[in-house]
Amino acid sequence: MSEFDLVIIGGGPGGYVAAIRAAQLGMNVACVEMRGALGGTCLNVGCIPSKALLESSHHYEEAKTHFADHGIKAKIELDLKTMLARKDKVVLDLTKGIEGLFKKNKVTYVKGRGSIKSPTEVLVDGKEVLKTKRILIATGSEVMPLPGVTVDEKKIVSSTGALELSEVPNHLVVVGGGVIGLELGSVWRRLGAKVTVVEFLDRIGGPMDAEVAKQFQRTLEKQGIEFKLGTKVTAADAKGKGVSLTLEPAAGGAKETLAADVVLVSIGRKPYTEGLGLEAVGVKLDERKRVVVNSHYETEIKGIYAIGDVIHGPMLAHKAEEDGVAAVEGMAGQKPHVDYNLVPGVIYTWPEVASVGKSEEELKAAGVAYKAGKFPFMANSRGRAVGETDGFVKVVADAKTDRVLGVHIIGPDAGTLIHEACLVMEYGGSSEDLARTCHAHPTLNEAVKEAALAVLGRAVHI
Ligand code: FAD
Ligand code: NAI
Numbered sequence: 001m002s003e004f005d006l007v008i009i010g011g012g013p014g015g016y017v018a019a020i021r022a023a024q025l026g027m028n029v030a031c032v033e034m035r036g037a038l039g040g041t042c043l044n045v046g047c048i049p050s051k052a053l054l055e056s057s058h059h060y061e062e063a064k065t066h067f068a069d070h071g072i073k074a075k076i077e078l079d080l081k082t083m084l085a086r087k088d089k090v091v092l093d094l095t096k097g098i099e100g101l102f103k104k105n106k107v108t109y110v111k112g113r114g115s116i117k118s119p120t121e122v123l124v125d126g127k128e129v130l131k132t133k134r135i136l137i138a139t140g141s142e143v144m145p146l147p148g149v150t151v152d153e154k155k156i157v158s159s160t161g162a163l164e165l166s167e168v169p170n171h172l173v174v175v176g177g178g179v180i181g182l183e184l185g186s187v188w189r190r191l192g193a194k195v196t197v198v199e200f201l202d203r204i205g206g207p208m209d210a211e212v213a214k215q216f217q218r219t220l221e222k223q224g225i226e227f228k229l230g231t232k233v234t235a236a237d238a239k240g241k242g243v244s245l246t247l248e249p250a251a252g253g254a255k256e257t258l259a260a261d262v263v264l265v266s267i268g269r270k271p272y273t274e275g276l277g278l279e280a281v282g283v284k285l286d287e288r289k290r291v292v293v294n295s296h297y298e299t300e301i302k303g304i305y306a307i308g309d310v311i312h313g314p315m316l317a318h319k320a321e322e323d324g325v326a327a328v329e330g331m332a333g334q335k336p337h338v339d340y341n342l343v344p345g346v347i348y349t350w351p352e353v354a355s356v357g358k359s360e361e362e363l364k365a366a367g368v369a370y371k372a373g374k375f376p377f378m379a380n381s382r383g384r385a386v387g388e389t390d391g392f393v394k395v396v397a398d399a400k401t402d403r404v405l406g407v408h409i410i411g412p413d414a415g416t417l418i419h420e421a422c423l424v425m426e427y428g429g430s431s432e433d434l435a436r437t438c439h440a441h442p443t444l445n446e447a448v449k450e451a452a453l454a455v456l457g458r459a460v461h462i
Helices: 013-024 040-045 047-070 080-105 179-190 210-223 317-331 360-366 381-386 414-426 431-436 446-455
Strands: 002-009 029-033 108-111 114-118 121-124 128-137 141-143 171-175 194-198 226-228 231-237 243-249 256-260 262-265 269-271 304-306 345-347 352-357 370-376 392-398 404-411
Touching: 002 013, 002 114, 013 029, 013 040, 013 080, 013 317, 029 128, 040 047, 040 080, 047 080, 047 179, 080 108, 114 128, 128 317, 171 179, 171 243, 171 256, 179 194, 179 210, 179 262, 179 345, 194 231, 194 256, 210 226, 210 352, 210 360, 210 392, 210 404, 243 262, 345 414, 352 414, 360 370, 360 392, 360 404, 370 446, 381 446, 392 431, 392 446, 404 414, 404 431, 404 446, 414 431, 414 446, 431 446
Parallel strands: 002 029, 002 128, 029 108, 128 304, 171 194, 171 262, 194 226
Antiparallel strands: 114 121, 121 128, 141 269, 231 243, 243 256, 345 352, 352 404, 370 392, 392 404
């Protein structure tokens, strides 16, 4: 029987990063993972394979439609098999890399399904017992099912199936206009599919800044994606060659049908706690089935902790990583803190969409007086030089103190640009701090500086 300081259940970005940090802090750590590979949803069927396909499909579309603008002529042909194989290789290399990091840090990797027998005992596949001082639940999330629609991962797919379609569908219908639907919808549209997104709400992209969401939808429509907003899918018939979907207005009303070759169900994810034995040990779940933890990530049962998608907060890989680090540093007696308000969100379409902090709508609802400054990429010289002029940067700052409260970007490389905003907000900085920071010319980042100048009423290039 082995004895550990910490046993982590789940080897995703939350669990594996927590394991490495705990080992750095001198703990004897085991990480139990049941999928046969480390890296969790993110590396195996999430962030990484989707970003690999987004990159490949972006190159394909660029080569097909924009190279000619630069005076480059080429005959372009899609080799989907090679594109998918490249994605699989990227995933394999990265997951193997984590095994290497475990070895380097002397983390014990235990393959199997973990369950909690008691606060000091983890069972592996119901048999082997790992004795431990503490347990960290990092079991992540799974696809939210849609009533009336059965996922077969062939004609009706979740994000996992949508990452490995063996041919480009003629018509892909995406149910749910959130992050997964818009990213993977973009991939298959670029590769030649007609894409229709059916979204329950009257806007896409979830709770993002409303002005950004509007521009985002317009841009995606220009690219060819069709939207049916305020609409829900109530049934799917997959008996024939394709799938026949029954749609209904979200508010109720006349039904219609929509024919698809492939349907992607992407209406959200839910915490994964199946088979963990939480009830028996007394670990509580909230109304959304998330594990309830205190500010130190500890459940009501002493010695049992939880992080990442399985607890509250944004379901993002970097949030899970921050949780993991903070949880184990707390166990080691340090006083870490993760501010969920400063967790950036990025949608890796083209243009990208990125934001951190509060939107104008949230500030209005909270009665906070603010000033907003906006700068379009059309007026950014680097944007013009590279031919990426869609979108804008918006900086929102406290009307009295000028402290930056939120930054929202739609545009080229928005997911990279957002980090100077994260940093300034982490330090409680002002829009004047951003505006007075020397930015290299010509860069896309100058649009961030100009938006900060716009808050102060003195943008230079508009
Ligand atoms: P997970 O990554 O889900 O890892 C949990 C692990 O625990 C899994 O490997 C699972 O097999 C294992 N496990 C569960 N139960 C047990 C058990 N009983 N015993 C042993 N092992 C168990 N986030 C971003 O930040 N950026 C992105 O670009 C992004 N893209 C995404 C794209 C897609 C298609 C999807 C689906 C998600 C994406 N996400 C992205 C979200 C991101 O993947 C998750 O937020 C992140 O993986 C959560 O990390 P985690 O460690 O909490 O859980
Ligand atoms: P999501 O929550 O982003 O979007 C789901 C969408 O489906 C919402 O707009 C919702 O209104 C809609 N919806 C819900 N029920 C519906 C119904 N019955 N019919 C039609 N529409 C319906 O969830 P998604 O896209 O599945 O992603 C899951 C999680 O994965 C997200 O929380 C996200 O954080 C994470 N993720 C992050 C990525 C990134 O950081 N780039 C990429 C992909 C996923």
